[in-house]
Amino acid sequence: MKVLITGGGGFIGYRLALALLNKGTLSNAEGQQEPISQITLFDMAFPENVDARLKCVKGDLNDIACVETALGGDTGAVFHLASVVSGGAEADFELGYKVNLDGTRGLLDASRKQAKPPRFVFTSSVAVFGGELPEVLDDGTTPNPQGSYGAQKVICEYLVTDYSRKGYIDGRSLRLPTISVRPGKPNLAASSFASGIIREPLNGVPSVCPVGRDAKIWLLSPGKVIEALIHAYELPSSTWGVTRVINLPGNTAVVG
Template identity: 45%
Template sequence: MKVLILGAGGFLGGRLARALARRGTLRGRPITGLALADVAPPPMPEAPFPVESLKIDIADPASVAARIAPGTDVIFHLAAIVSAHAEEDLDAGMAVNMGGSLNVFERCRALGSCPVLVFASSIAVYGGAVPDPVTDATFLNPQTSYGTQKAVAELLLNDYSRRGLVDGRGLRLPSISVRPGRPNRAASAFMSGIFREPLSGQEAICPVGSDFAHYYLGPRRCVENLIRAAELEAAALGQNRCMTMPGRRWTIGQMIAAMTEVAGAAPARLIRWEPQPEIERIVSGWRDDIRADRALALGLTADDSFADNIRQFLEDDLPGGPVVS
């Protein structure tokens, strides 16, 4: 079983690589090789099988063809330009999120082996004037370039799967919180920053009100769901290979209360409330009343509480515990 992670330099890609290294198996078979690819060669986890770190330009068909080797059984496609970046730079988003995905699909087509392809889409494919709740039967109506690019890739994934060129499964990821590391250019970056920075003793800015509601999932559960999706049988997926990954709807206020429950009152005092109209414009178009019944029926799961997400961040990424200033 040979596995490739595209976007392995990102925090989800790195966690997925470490999880597969610990696991040692996928789809009931031993992993015999793991390739990690990103714009810069990603870090390699210790593993009981060979691991290689590769540089890739997903917008370049030749680079993609060189990195998706014959004999690759499972591909996790996590590579993307994030939401605010894609909104600021249409060409970059089109080249990576849409063109890059097409390059991946076309390389799989050329291989002729129908590899399993797990594609990280986004709940940004939903939006506009569609009724609540949003379900897997809701038509896609993205209100950003990022969401549009992901929606196009979903349609291609379905068609290439219908033709037997890939064995695809697309997962619309909720906002993942709490993310470690430095803030990225995603419009949703503050949804981790208002917890990550205060728990580290640093000030953070919240650009929306405490009543802003959104659909979330923690990193641990997201990685578990990506692996579970790779192990699903094609027959269980039917004609539509794309679905929403389970998450939970919480308001910013509820999430801050969960942080206070776990870490005390000091971190919340480091949050500054400063409206940012450009961020508000993007995130206000996202839907939050989302039902992931199909994925739940297939064995994917959501977090039990946001307090658990805070505890997991402290365990995984801030082992010294919250910094009280």
């Protein structure tokens, strides 16, 4: 089985690739474990010393020809992680919609051209929620995004569900909590501080927290999100509801 990971050069994408290399197989449409023959990472940049077993394709998600080349015609598994993160999508309206919405639509259309409908895992976000919220959010809580990033993600959830309904893909969308702790430097995600307030002090670097001590964050560790991505992929199509969307589990903690 051939696997494509968009955003494969990123923190989560690359670790997902390594986990799949270690696993060695993935479930096919018949529910049988099939050996992974190739893992392709699609991104604008990649870590140094990438594992030689991985194929790296440098390209723009909006370059349809490049996306189709990366997919080939016989990719059976797609993990779509590439996106402009929350703060970046809010700051650059056009870029956010170009990558997060148009890029996802292009990838879905390219996936339709595979020999068989691929399983398609889309990383959505808790940013689809906003406004006045109930004490407990579940899969039935109505999305009400308060920013461009959340709006783009919920639109893509509907696309994944509809393409699945038509039989073009076997899709499933996962709403990710804030992933912490991420290594490296802060990115443009609005929730980047959730890693920074832990990571920077451990490295002897000051960190400015932009929210109060009582602010609540829904958290999931990097290791657990990798497990969740693979588990969601492995679940048979019959176990998913008509919406094909779930909230990933996590832990709620206050900043303090």
